[in-house]
Amino acid sequence: xxxxxxxxxxxxFSLIIPVLVVLVGALKKWPSLxxxxxxxxLAFAMGIIFQGFDAKDGFHAMVKGFNVTMVxxxxxxxxxxxxxxxxxxNRGGMMSMMGTCLIAFCAFAFAGVMSKSGxxxxxxxxxxxxxxxxxxxxxxxxxxxxxxxIVTGSSYxxxxxxxxxxxxxxxxxxxxxxxxxxxxxxxxxxxxxxxPWSMAGVYMASTLGVPVxxxxxxxxxxxxxxVFAIVYGYTGFGIAKADNEETAESVNTVATENV
Numbered sequence: 001x002x003x004x005x006x007x008x009x010x011x012x013f014s015l016i017i018p019v020l021v022v023l024v025g026a027l028k029k030w031p032s033l034x035x036x037x038x039x040x041x042l043a044f045a046m047g048i049i050f051q052g053f054d055a056k057d058g059f060h061a062m063v064k065g066f067n068v069t070m071v072x073x074x075x076x077x078x079x080x081x082x083x084x085x086x087x088x089x090n091r092g093g094m095m096s097m098m099g100t101c102l103i104a105f106c107a108f109a110f111a112g113v114m115s116k117s118g119x120x121x122x123x124x125x126x127x128x129x130x131x132x133x134x135x136x137x138x139x140x141x142x143x144x145x146x147x148x149x150i151v152t153g154s155s156y157x158x159x160x161x162x163x164x165x166x167x168x169x170x171x172x173x174x175x176x177x178x179x180x181x182x183x184x185x186x187x188x189x190x191x192x193x194x195x196p197w198s199m200a201g202v203y204m205a206s207t208l209g210v211p212v213x214x215x216x217x218x219x220x221x222x223x224x225x226x227v228f229a230i231v232y233g234y235t236g237f238g239i240a241k242a243d244n245e246e247t248a249e250s251v252n253t254v255a256t257e258n259v
Contacts, residue, residue, distance in 0.1 A: 110160075110161065137170070137175075141162055154199070175239065175240070
């Protein structure tokens with residue numbers, strides 16, 4: 001594999017610059033959109049300068065993914081590339097993400113309809129009957145996320161819908177939005193891989209060659225999160241109160257930030 005890659009590309013230390021841009025941007029907390037776009041433009045330019053790609057190849061790779069047939073280096077024959085190498089570097093570009101993006105859009109639409117129709121208020125009223133403490137509220141949030149994950153098999157719906165349901169209740173109880181954000185992740189996102197009919201479950205079972213129910217007991221991270229979330233709720237450890245500078249906008253975008 002290393003020999004094949006060596007015949008395909010010109011290697012030098014400057015190629016690490018786009019990676020460094022992302023790392024520095026993350027550490028400096030620069031706007032992620034600007035950082036990712038800047039790193040992409042740098043990588044695009046370096047592909048043309050060092051690797052001999054033309055702009056057409058760059059845009060094609062951006063939309064539909066890279067392919068070894070784009071390499072025009074002297075002495076390189078794309079037909080001789082092994083399957084391991086093509087599996088490593090042939091990718092799908094933006095088009096490969098369309099399914100995920102569509103699910104996210106559908107999740108937003110579903111959450112919006114549920115909210116504007118008043119259905120969420122009815123459901124929330126039933127769920128919150130008898131909930132008097134912060135621990136009870138977080139436990140209810142956890143149960144809602146897990147139920148949504150099992151019913152829909154979607155990481156997006158398991159955080160978007162409960163996030164939409166409980167955001168105002170957390171605000172009413174003077175709890176910081178990050179409490180809800182953390183609980184959604186602890187009980188929604190990481191639980192989905194344990195659902196055999198979810199996309200995450202199917203992917204992991206296919207990758208590992210092990211059925212979901214067989215690896216589930218060993219996937220401790222996927223279920224220990226909501227246990228700690230409940231413990232935090234009842235002990236008060238790590239539970240932040242909303243400060244005066246927290247705006248309504250930050251509360252309203254909790255689910256979006258998780259996605």
